[in-house]
Amino acid sequence: MVHVSATPVLALRGVSKRFGAVQALTDVELEVHAGEVVALVGDNGAGKSTLVKTIAGVHPIDEGVIEWDGKPVSISRPHDAQALGIATVYQDLALCDNIDVVGNLFLGRELKKWGVLDEVEMERRSRELLTTLSIRIPSVRIPIASLSGGQRQTVAIARSMLGDPKLVILDEPTAALGVEQTAQVLDLVERLRERGHAVILISHNMADVKAVADKVAVLRLGRNNGVFEVKTTSQEEIISAITGATDNAVTRRAARTNGEVSQ
Amino acid sequence: MSIDKTSANVDKTTDDPKGAPVVNPEAAAAAVTAVDPRLLVREQGLLGYWSEFKRKMKAGELGSLPVIVGLAVICVIFQMLNSNFLSAQNINDITVTMVGTGMISVGIVFVLLLGEIDLSVGSVSGAASALMAVLAVNQGWPEWAAILLAVGAGVAIGALHGFFFAVLGAPAFAVTLAGLLFWLGFMLKVLGEDGTINLDGDGLVAKLTTYYFSDIAAAYGLAVVAVAVFFLTSFLGNKRREAAGVPSRPLSDTVLRTVLLAVISFAAAYMYNQYKGLPLATVVFLAFLVGTDFVLRRTAYGRKIFALGGSVEASRRAGINVTAVRISVFAVSGGFAAIGGLFLASKIASANQSAGTGDLLMNAIAAAVIGGTSLFGGRGRTWNALLGVLVIVSIQYGLQLQSIAEPVKYMITAAVLLTTVVIDSITRKTQKTAGRA
Numbered sequence: 279m280v281h282v283s284a285t286p287v288l289a290l291r292g293v294s295k296r297f298g299a300v301q302a303l304t305d306v307e308l309e310v311h312a313g314e315v316v317a318l319v320g321d322n323g324a325g326k327s328t329l330v331k332t333i334a335g336v337h338p339i340d341e342g343v344i345e346w347d348g349k350p351v352s353i354s355r356p357h358d359a360q361a362l363g364i365a366t367v368y369q370d371l372a373l374c375d376n377i378d379v380v381g382n383l384f385l386g387r388e389l390k391k392w393g394v395l396d397e398v399e400m401e402r403r404s405r406e407l408l409t410t411l412s413i414r415i416p417s418v419r420i421p422i423a424s425l426s427g428g429q430r431q432t433v434a435i436a437r438s439m440l441g442d443p444k445l446v447i448l449d450e451p452t453a454a455l456g457v458e459q460t461a462q463v464l465d466l467v468e469r470l471r472e473r474g475h476a477v478i479l480i481s482h483n484m485a486d487v488k489a490v491a492d493k494v495a496v497l498r499l500g501r502n503n504g505v506f507e508v509k510t511t512s513q514e515e516i517i518s519a520i521t522g523a524t525d526n527a528v529t530r531r532a533a534r535t536n537g538e539v540s541q
Numbered sequence: 542m543s544i545d546k547t548s549a550n551v552d553k554t555t556d557d558p559k560g561a562p563v564v565n566p567e568a569a570a571a572a573v574t575a576v577d578p579r580l581l582v583r584e585q586g587l588l589g590y591w592s593e594f595k596r597k598m599k600a601g602e603l604g605s606l607p608v609i610v611g612l613a614v615i616c617v618i619f620q621m622l623n624s625n626f627l628s629a630q631n632i633n634d635i636t637v638t639m640v641g642t643g644m645i646s647v648g649i650v651f652v653l654l655l656g657e658i659d660l661s662v663g664s665v666s667g668a669a670s671a672l673m674a675v676l677a678v679n680q681g682w683p684e685w686a687a688i689l690l691a692v693g694a695g696v697a698i699g700a701l702h703g704f705f706f707a708v709l710g711a712p713a714f715a716v717t718l719a720g721l722l723f724w725l726g727f728m729l730k731v732l733g734e735d736g737t738i739n740l741d742g743d744g745l746v747a748k749l750t751t752y753y754f755s756d757i758a759a760a761y762g763l764a765v766v767a768v769a770v771f772f773l774t775s776f777l778g779n780k781r782r783e784a785a786g787v788p789s790r791p792l793s794d795t796v797l798r799t800v801l802l803a804v805i806s807f808a809a810a811y812m813y814n815q816y817k818g819l820p821l822a823t824v825v826f827l828a829f830l831v832g833t834d835f836v837l838r839r840t841a842y843g844r845k846i847f848a849l850g851g852s853v854e855a856s857r858r859a860g861i862n863v864t865a866v867r868i869s870v871f872a873v874s875g876g877f878a879a880i881g882g883l884f885l886a887s888k889i890a891s892a893n894q895s896a897g898t899g900d901l902l903m904n905a906i907a908a909a910v911i912g913g914t915s916l917f918g919g920r921g922r923t924w925n926a927l928l929g930v931l932v933i934v935s936i937q938y939g940l941q942l943q944s945i946a947e948p949v950k951y952m953i954t955a956a957v958l959l960t961t962v963v964i965d966s967i968t969r970k971t972q973k974t975a976g977r978a
Contacts, residue, residue: 336858357860372858374851376919377844385848386859388841395839398778401787419788 285348286311287445287476288333288364293342295325295332302328303500305342310445315467315477317491317508319520325500326480327369330447333478334366335359360386365443367434369450369480375423379415380404382422383437403440411436411466427454435466445476452486464490484513498522605913607964608928611957615932619939626939629815637750639934640822641666641885645905646912646926647833648699648877651870653909654837654850656918657713659874661702661720662905666882667897668728669695673746673883674738674892675731684745692879698724699875703868713871721902729894737893740886748821749887755818760810763819767806772799822884826927829880833923846870850919881905900951904933907958915965932957 286309295303303325310316320326331337333344335356343350346362353359359366373382380401389396389403404418413432415425422430431454438446448467452460467490470477481487487494488508496503496519504519619626645662652659673691676682682690698720705716732738740747754760775795782789813819837843845866848856857863885901886892910916911932912925933954940950 334858355860356858360860366858368858370854372852372855374848374855374919376851377847381844381847385844385855386861388844390841393840395841395844398781398785398787401782402785405787 286345287347289345289348290329290333291343291345293329293332293339293344295328295337295340301500303332303339305501306497307502308495310476310478312444312476313471313474314493315471315479315491317487317494318478318480318497319482319487319494319516320497320503321520323499324497324520326497327449328500329497330366330368330449330478330480333359333447334364360441363441363444364447365438365441365445366447367431367438367449367451369453373422373430373434373437376421378421379418379425379433382433383407383440385437387441407436407439411439413462428456428459431455431463432459435463439470443475445478446470447478447480449480450482451479452481452483460486484516487516488513496520605925605928607961608912608925608932611911612928612932612935615935615939619935619942622939623942626942629812631938631942632812633816633820635931635934635938637820637822638888638938639930640750640826641881641888642901642904642908642934643826643926643930644829644881644884645878645901646881646908646930647829647923648874648881649905649909650912650914650921650923650926651833651837651846651873651877652713653914653916654846654918654921655867655870656850656916657706657867657870658906659699659702659717659871659878660714660902661698661717661724662874662878662881663897663902664721664724664728665695665698665875665878665897666885666901668698668724668731668882669879670882670886670892670896671728671731671738674740674886677744677746678738678740684741688745688883691883692876695879695882696872696876699878700868700872702875703871706871707864707867725898728897732892732894737891739891742890746883746887747890749825749884750820750822751887752821753818754821754824757814757818760813760819761807763824764803764806764810768799768803771802775799822887829877830923830927837923842866842869847919900954903958904930904954907954907961908933910965911957911961915969916962917965917969 288308288310290306290308293303293306293308294301306325306329308316308318308329318326318329328337332339333353335353335358338352338354344353345351351358351362353362353364374385377385380397383404384400389400391399401418408415408418411432413436415429415433422433425433431451435448435451438448448463451463451467455463464486467477467479471490471492479487479491491508494506494508494511494516496506496516498520499522503522506516506519616627625631645666648662649659669691672694673684673687676690677684677687702713702716702720705711706713729736772795775790775798776792779789779792779795810819813823837846845856845861848859848861849863849866853863856866882897886896908929909921909926910929912921912927912929914921914925914929936953936957937950940953
C-alpha cells in the first residue's frame with residue numbers, strides 16, 4: 279500500500295451543480311490524496327463527467343466548497359484548475375484535428391523564445407515525453423486527424439503529463455483502446471501514483487478499476503452512493519452501489535443485473 | 542504539416558559523412574525507435590519528390606497547386622489573346638492595383654481561419670478612406686495622423702463586431718451584415734453633400750500607389766535580401782534541429798526551395814525594372830504578408846487562431862481565452878479593411894461614395910478562398926490572399942484588354958470562385974477519407 283498523506287490534495291464538500299431544470303450534482307463529497315488512485319464510477323448520467331468538469335473549471339459549481347491542499351479555492355475557469363496543478367483528459371479528447379501532435383501537446387502552454395514559438399525545443403520534449411511513456415506514434419509532426427482513436431488517447435494522456443500536475447483526472451481513458459494500449463495506460467496510471475500524483479479515474483470497466491484503483495467512489499443520480507476500499511470490497515458490492523441496489527424502487531432490477539454480471 | 546519534413550534524417554545522420562555529428566546519441570537513438578514502420582517516408586532525391594507529390598495528390602493535399610496552375614492558364618490564355626498582357630507595364634499595373642483588395646483579403650484570411658466570415662470589410666474600407674479624406678482634406682489634419690486614425694477606426698470597428706460575435710454570441714455572419722449596412726451609411730454621412738473628396742496628388746496617401754523605387758538596385762536589392770534571409774533562416778533552423786536531435790530537412794531540400802524563390806524574386810525584380818521600378822505598394826503588401834505569416838505560424842497568438850479553427854472546445858479547455866482571440870481577429874480584419882481602403886482611395890486619388898461597394902467584398906473573400914484558405918476554418922495562410930488576388934485582378938485586366946464588358950467579368954469571376962469553393966469542399970472530403978482533414 280502506498281503511503282497516503284493526511285491532508286487530501288483535493289476535497290469536495292457538499293458540491294452541487296444545476297443545468298436549468300436538471301440537478302446534475304447534489305451534495306457530492308470526494309477526497310483524493312497524493313499517491314492515491316480514486317476510481318469514480320457510476321451509471322450513464324450519474325454525474326461523473328459533470329463532476330470532473332466542475333473540478334477542471336469547465337462548469338463552475340453552484341454550491342459547496344472545493345478544497346485544495348486543505349484550503350478552499352475557487353475554480354471558475356479551466357485556467358484556474360491548470361494553475362492549481364489539475365490536469366484533465368476528457369472522454370471526448372479535446373484535441374485540435376488540424377494541428378500536429380507537438381502543437382496539441384503544448385496547446386495553451388507553448389514554449390517561447392523571444393516571443394516566438396520554440397518549435398525545436400517543443401518537438402524535442404514531445405519526443406522525449408512520448409518515449410518515456412512508451413507511446414508509439416508515426417510522427418510528431420502529422421496532424422491529429424491522421425491518428426487512430428487509440429493513438430489520440432495516448433496523445434491526450436501524454437498532454438496531461440506535460441505540466442507535471444499534482445492531480446490527473448482521466449475520463450474513461452481506456453474506453454477506446456486495444457488490449458495492449460489499455461495495459462500501457464494502466465501502467466501509466468500506476469507510474470503516476472508511484473511518483474506521488476493523485477489520480478481520479480473514471481471508468482465503466484470494473485477490471486480496470488480493480489487493477490489500479492485504491493478507492494472507489496460511487497455516484498448515483500448525482501449523489502454519493504458510498505466510497506469503498508478496493509482491496510476489501512467485492513466487485514458485486516460496487517456494482518450494486520452503482521445500480522442502486524440500496525434503493526428499494528429498483529432492487530429487483532438491480533438483483534437481476536447482478537445476476538447477469540456474476541455469470 | 543506534411544510528412545516529408547520528418548523524413549528519415551535519422552539514417553541520414555549515420556550514413557552521411559558530412560552530416561552534423563550526433564551531439565546527443567541517446568536522443569538520436571530515441572528518434573530511431575520513434576519512427577513507426579507504417580510511416581510513409583519520402584525517398585531521397587528527385588524521385589522522392591515525385592512519389593511524394595503523387596501521394597499528396599491522391600490524399601487531396603492540393604495546397605496552393607490549383608491556384609498556381611490556374612494562374613498559369615490565365616497567363617497563357619490572355620497572352621495568346623493579347624500580347625500586351627504579360628508586358629512589364631501591365632504586370633506592374635496588376636500588382637499595384639491588387640494591393641487594396643489584397644490587404645482586405647489578408648484580414649479575411651484571419652477570420653476564415655476561425656471558420657467565421659466578415660461581410661463588413663468592404664464598407665469598413667470605404668468608411669476608413671472617407672474618414673481619412675475628411676480629416677486630411679476638409680479638416681486640415683496632417684496626412685499621417687489621418688491615416689493612423691482611419692486605421693485605428695478600422696481596428697475599433699472590427700473589435701466592435703467581434704464583441705457582438707464573441708461576447709454576446711450573435712452569429713458573425715449577421716453581425717457583419719449589419720456592419721456592412723451601417724458603415725456604408727456612416728461613409729455616406731461622413732462624405733456629406735459633395736460625395737467626393739479629392740486627395741492631395743503629392744500627399745502621403747497618393748504616394749502609396751504612385752511612388753516607385755526607380756533605382757534598379759532597389760528591386761534587385763530586395764530580391765537578394767529576401768533570398769538570403771530565406772536561405773539563412775531555413776539553414777540555421779535546420780542546424781538547430783539537427784543539434785537537438787529532431788528530424789530536419791536535407792540540405793538539398795533547402796537549396797531547391799531557395800533556388801525556386803530566387804528565380805521568382807529575380808524575375809519579378811527584372812520585370813519591375815523594365816517599367817517604372819519597384820512599386821511602394823507592392824513592398825508594403827509583401828511586408829504585411831511576411832509579418833502576418835510570421836504571426837500566424839510562429840507565435841502563440843497565431844497558434845491560438847488555428848486551434849480555434851480546429852476545435853473551439855479543445856481551445857477553451859487548453860486555457861485559451863476564446864473571447865479575446867475572437868475579438869482580436871475581427872479587429873485585425875477591420876484594421877486590414879481600413880488599410881486596404883486607403884490603398885483603394887490612393888489608386889483613384891479620392892474618397893467617393895462608391896468606395897467599398899460593388900464587388901469589392903466578394904473579391905476580397907474570393908481571393909482568400911481561391912488562394913487556398915479553407916472556408917471551414919483552421920487551414921490557410923496569408924500568402925493565399927496574394928495568390929488569390931493575383932488571379933482575380935489578372936482576370937479583370939485580361940478581360941479589360943479584350944474590352945469585355947462588366948457583366949461578363951462578374952460572371953467569369955463568379956465561375957472562378959465557385960470552382961475554388963468546389964475544390965475546397967472536395968479536398969476536404971478526400972482529406973477526411975485520407976485522415977488529414
